[in-house]
Amino acid sequence: MIRHIFKIIWNERKINAWLVVEYVIIFCVLWFCCDYLYPMLRNYYGPQGFDIDHVYRINMEKKASENESEELDNYALAMTFMERVKRYPDIENVALARAAVPYGGNTWINGYKINSDSVVISLRERFVSTEFFDVMKIKVDGQIFDWTDNTVKDDVIISAVSGDKFGRSNSDMTLVPISEVHTLRYDHEWDARKSIHKVIGRTVEIKDPYFQPGSSSIIIPLKREDVNLETRENQIIVRVKPEADKDFVERFSRDMREQLFIGPYYLSSIVSVKDQKAQDDSHWGAKDQINSAYAITLFLVVNIFLGILGSFWFRTQNRRSELGLRIALGSSKKKVRRMIVFETILLLVMASIIGTIICLNLGEETLQSLGVPTMSKKAWRIGKEQNFINFAITFAFLAVVSIIAVWYPAKQASDIQPAEALHDE
Amino acid sequence: MYKIYLKQAIQMLKQNKFISIISILGTALAIMMIMTLIVADEVKILNMAPEINRDRTLYIDYQVKRDTVEGWWHSGYLTHDIAKDYLSKLKTPAYTSFMNVYGFDDEEVINVEGESDYRRYCTRKVDAAFWKIFSFDFLEGNAFSEEEFKSGIHNAVLSESMAKTLFKGEKVLGKTVQIAFRNYKVTGIVKDVSPVFKYAGGDMWIPYTSLKDGLHVGFVVLMAKDKEDFPRIIAEVREMERKFGIDHHHQILYLKGPENQKINIMEIRANNEQESIEAIKIKKRRAIFIFLILLIIPALNLSGFSLSRIKKRVAEIGVRKAFGAKKYVILIQVLYENMITSFIGGIIGLILSYVTVMWLRSWLLKIPEGSDIPLSAMLSPTVFAAVFFVCLLLNLLSAGFSAFRASRMTIVNSLTQNDR
Numbered sequence: 001m002i003r004h005i006f007k008i009i010w011n012e013r014k015i016n017a018w019l020v021v022e023y024v025i026i027f028c029v030l031w032f033c034c035d036y037l038y039p040m041l042r043n044y045y046g047p048q049g050f051d052i053d054h055v056y057r058i059n060m061e062k063k064a065s066e067n068e069s070e071e072l073d074n075y076a077l078a079m080t081f082m083e084r085v086k087r088y089p090d091i092e093n094v095a096l097a098r099a100a101v102p103y104g105g106n107t108w109i110n111g112y113k114i115n116s117d118s119v120v121i122s123l124r125e126r127f128v129s130t131e132f133f134d135v136m137k138i139k140v141d142g143q144i145f146d147w148t149d150n151t152v153k154d155d156v157i158i159s160a161v162s163g164d165k166f167g168r169s170n171s172d173m174t175l176v177p178i179s180e181v182h183t184l185r186y187d188h189e190w191d192a193r194k195s196i197h198k199v200i201g202r203t204v205e206i207k208d209p210y211f212q213p214g215s216s217s218i219i220i221p222l223k224r225e226d227v228n229l230e231t232r233e234n235q236i237i238v239r240v241k242p243e244a245d246k247d248f249v250e251r252f253s254r255d256m257r258e259q260l261f262i263g264p265y266y267l268s269s270i271v272s273v274k275d276q277k278a279q280d281d282s283h284w285g286a287k288d289q290i291n292s293a294y295a296i297t298l299f300l301v302v303n304i305f306l307g308i309l310g311s312f313w314f315r316t317q318n319r320r321s322e323l324g325l326r327i328a329l330g331s332s333k334k335k336v337r338r339m340i341v342f343e344t345i346l347l348l349v350m351a352s353i354i355g356t357i358i359c360l361n362l363g364e365e366t367l368q369s370l371g372v373p374t375m376s377k378k379a380w381r382i383g384k385e386q387n388f389i390n391f392a393i394t395f396a397f398l399a400v401v402s403i404i405a406v407w408y409p410a411k412q413a414s415d416i417q418p419a420e421a422l423h424d425e
Numbered sequence: 426m427y428k429i430y431l432k433q434a435i436q437m438l439k440q441n442k443f444i445s446i447i448s449i450l451g452t453a454l455a456i457m458m459i460m461t462l463i464v465a466d467e468v469k470i471l472n473m474a475p476e477i478n479r480d481r482t483l484y485i486d487y488q489v490k491r492d493t494v495e496g497w498w499h500s501g502y503l504t505h506d507i508a509k510d511y512l513s514k515l516k517t518p519a520y521t522s523f524m525n526v527y528g529f530d531d532e533e534v535i536n537v538e539g540e541s542d543y544r545r546y547c548t549r550k551v552d553a554a555f556w557k558i559f560s561f562d563f564l565e566g567n568a569f570s571e572e573e574f575k576s577g578i579h580n581a582v583l584s585e586s587m588a589k590t591l592f593k594g595e596k597v598l599g600k601t602v603q604i605a606f607r608n609y610k611v612t613g614i615v616k617d618v619s620p621v622f623k624y625a626g627g628d629m630w631i632p633y634t635s636l637k638d639g640l641h642v643g644f645v646v647l648m649a650k651d652k653e654d655f656p657r658i659i660a661e662v663r664e665m666e667r668k669f670g671i672d673h674h675h676q677i678l679y680l681k682g683p684e685n686q687k688i689n690i691m692e693i694r695a696n697n698e699q700e701s702i703e704a705i706k707i708k709k710r711r712a713i714f715i716f717l718i719l720l721i722i723p724a725l726n727l728s729g730f731s732l733s734r735i736k737k738r739v740a741e742i743g744v745r746k747a748f749g750a751k752k753y754v755i756l757i758q759v760l761y762e763n764m765i766t767s768f769i770g771g772i773i774g775l776i777l778s779y780v781t782v783m784w785l786r787s788w789l790l791k792i793p794e795g796s797d798i799p800l801s802a803m804l805s806p807t808v809f810a811a812v813f814f815v816c817l818l819l820n821l822l823s824a825g826f827s828a829f830r831a832s833r834m835t836i837v838n839s840l841t842q843n844d845r
Contacts, residue, residue: 018729025722061534063606257543268534269545291788296715299458300722303451307726310447314733371711 005343015311016347022307023351023398024358026300030394031359032372033293038389039375039382040211040290049159049206050102051137052273054092054245057101058085058236060229060260061268077263078227081236084259090244090252095135096222097235100126102136102208103276104235112197112218113185114166114176121167123158123184124217127226132219133157135239142201147221156184157201159217162381170213170379178202184218209280213379229265237273289373304398305405308344312409316340316416323413324421333414340410344402352395360387427761434762441734445766448730452770453777455723456815459716460778463811465789468621468782468802469690475559475618475625481652482558483683484624485512485662486526486644489696494675500696502526502642507678511665517657518647522554525643527627533605535629537591546587548604550633550640558648559625565598566613569632577634581609584617587628604631619799620792647683659683720819727823731763735827742831743839752832759828764820771816779803 009016060081078096085094099108111120129147133140145155158181161167165175184197197218206217228234240248249270260267281287316323323336367374375382438445472479488507491498503512508523515521528547536543553571561568561582569580581602588597588611601608609631620626624646633640649658662683669678679697682688691708695701735742742755782803786792 015729015732018725018732022722022725022729025718025725029718061605253543266534268543288788295458296718299454299719302454303722303726306447306451306454307729310444310451310726311729311733313443313447314730318733318736369707369710370714371707372714 001342002346005339005346008343009346012315015315019307019311019347020351020354022304023348024355026304027352027355027394027398028358028362029300030297030397031355031390032367032374033297034390034393035386036373036375037290037293038393039380039386043207043210046207047204048102048208048210049138049204050208052102052277054240054242055135055273056238056240056248056270057104057231057273057276058094058238058267059231059269059271060236060265062230063264063266072263074228075224077265078229081229081260081262081265084262085238085256088252088256090240090248092239092241093131093134094236094238095131096129096227097132097237098127098222098226098233099235100128100132100219101235101237101273102206103273103280106233109215110186111188113187114181115183119173120188121171121173122215123168124215126217126219127222128219129222132237135237137239138203138206140201140203142199144201145221148224150224153221153223154195154197155200155221156197157203157219158184158199159203159206159219161205161214161216163205166216168213168215169381170376178216211281213376213381229262293373301397301401305401308402308405309408312340312344312406313412316409316413319413320416320421324416324418327414327416328418328422336414337410340413341403341406344406345399348395348398348402352391352398355394356391359390430758430761431765434765437734437762438766444730444734448727448766449770449773451723451726452767452816452819453773455719455819456771456774456812457777457781458719459815460775460808460812461781461785461789462715464778464782464803464808466690467805467808468790468798469623470686471802471805471807473622473799473802475561476622477560478558478648479686481649481654483518483647483649483655483658483685484644484689485647485680485682485684486689487681487695489677489679489681491677491679492675493677503644503680504642505640507669507680508643508645511669512645512647512662512680515647515658515661515665517649517654517661519650520554520557520648522552522558522646522648523633523640523643524552524555524624524646525550525633525640527623534603535591536603538601538603538608544590546628548629548631549627550636550643551630552633554648555630555646558646561618561625562616564614564616566611568613568630574632574634578632579607579609579635580612580632582613582615582630583611584615584628586617588614604629607635607637609635619797621790621798623791655683655685720815720822724819724822727819728826731759731824731827732830735759735831739831739834739839742834743836746834746836746839756828756832759831760820760824763824763828764816767816767820767823771812775808775812 082094082096085091097104099106108125109122110125112123113120130144132138133144140157142157143155144157145152158166158178160178162169162175164178166178166181167173167175169175179202182199184199186193186195186197197220203219205214207214226234229236249272253267253270257267326336327333364374364377377386470479476482485503487500488503489498489500503523505523513521513523525548527549533545533548534543535546553569553574556568564585566582568582569578573580581604583591583597583602591597591602592600597611597614600611602611603609618626633643647658649655662680666678666680670676681693681695681701688705691705693701693704693708695704745755782789783798786798790798792798
């Protein structure tokens, strides 16, 4: 059967050559689209470790006052603020934080040493109040600190990376299993501040932003003296009851504006964290690249669809008498149809072999010199298995499109009346 | 002669409707993709009010300061000291303007004096030269002069729709608006400016000298008297970098650019001149690569079709040759006939590309949904020239091979329909 189909392909080699070349190019481009999109989207749609539905950031500003020297008890003001916001019926909970809220704009990274190791590892620092875990719906395995209790200010919670490891996924060092991390030391020659942090809880990976290689976080209780209502470095987040989410921003700013003139601070805006995520996406360009990859994929798919449809349509026209003869000699309609579908798939198989060889030999550098966005294999810890995923997805995708495209010509071919077809001769 | 070809071509399109539709669709898709890219670029490059001087404007929006001894380095938007102490001293440009990065710094609380209806908007903080480089359509009043700017006057220019939202149809000129709790007098109302204009667009313009501590970071726009001055301006900027090095011991300054409009929209990132050159090269290579993919794949498709079609007409070509048709006549005929398909596809593709640009504007042009795009950019002569050229190219790629083969066929072979 296969030899027979090969013979048919060989007879039509001139037209088939065009198709195979087209298949090869499309296969290669789709391969790299897949290579880029698959890990990216897996990160994007996979669990993030937190939940930003119904979460809003409240931004406060400070009025410029005449007597700047006036001492403010920022902690007391913040407590008043929290109390007032919590009393608002739509609010589930409110939390204060520093450099902790996902998509908040600022990230702090600092070097720590694990247990008694001397190797310094860069971790994302997040300073939070106890309510943070509740607002962001971050599940903690272990205990959660009470941030107002000054005696436990060195207790921390850490987050995992690449499954159940700890560290930075793009560093050369091998990652430590998170369960083996018990203390983290901040201890550098150049800094007088030294501290030893006891790990009291662990969480899954906190993935923000999703388009950069992951890093573990060290979540530290917010210091009382750092509390400040002005949301430049500080962040205020609230979780709204799901049923109250509609028009929350308008309602809350209308109802609370007067109440939230606290000292020199005033309510300046409320933004949903989801909107900020969308803004972040477009600002850092990952969204653009994902969109471009989609557009190119769509373009290629439509083209290969039209190409196969047209070529096979011509072919059935040219081979009417041959197909008529087959049917006259007892070949069933189903068999004729199957033969044509098989022919298409065989062409795809040939092209995919050539395509795979080309793709495996094109390095990251070649692609980068063309400005094609790539995922750094090393930083993302992507192994060889990605090649199989690429092949499988690309091949399956093209096969499905090809079968749909060839369906109409195949049906036409099998509908040929032998009497008519043979009459042509 | 060509009339007959035309008739023949149309007849052929009708005869084989299925394939005709597929070919036209294939062409239209390719043209659509390419034209979408071209139209989106055109919107960003063409001179259009208020950015009427794009072709003689240069931008500097990024700087790197490095200390060779202490080892630190700072990079980011342009700082005020560089703009004031160095770039404002440039001699060749007609105007040098320093302004804030719109949307980068925080929105500010805006309200009408005496009302408690607070809203948040971005403001553009500019200097007097801004009003010379960009041309606004003032409905009432005007902006501020160089002297007023220097004195730190609290004047604000509002867009028409902004004035309407804030003052709800009252007479606006001379009224006071509070921006972050500072009072500003409204001295000018301008016609709305589409956010397509990255540098001029906005809703509210104020002099940055009116801020308590001025403007820290932003970028510089340089308008040359003439395009020819660009190399001189660039040389002068490099001279200023050296001057900075002399003024500040063991520090090195790098100013990205100055970039012209075309390079500016590429949004390249670079920390020194070498990187910038390399980044521009990559962007260009990438553009060529995308164009090639967008052209070659449909061309391969269409080549297959036109080969099949020619195969059916071998006998006809044989007869024409037997009666004395020259090789080039056959070649031109095939190309000409195919051109009809290309052009029909081209027109459909161009229309589709307008639809796509409108539909995907937030992605392609980085402007909010629902904002309008100046029509003149979409219907510019460059766009039409480009669509014609792309059609021609696609036609040559898709029918060139089969036309060449048809013209080379010997008479005997054609007449016996032996195409091997």
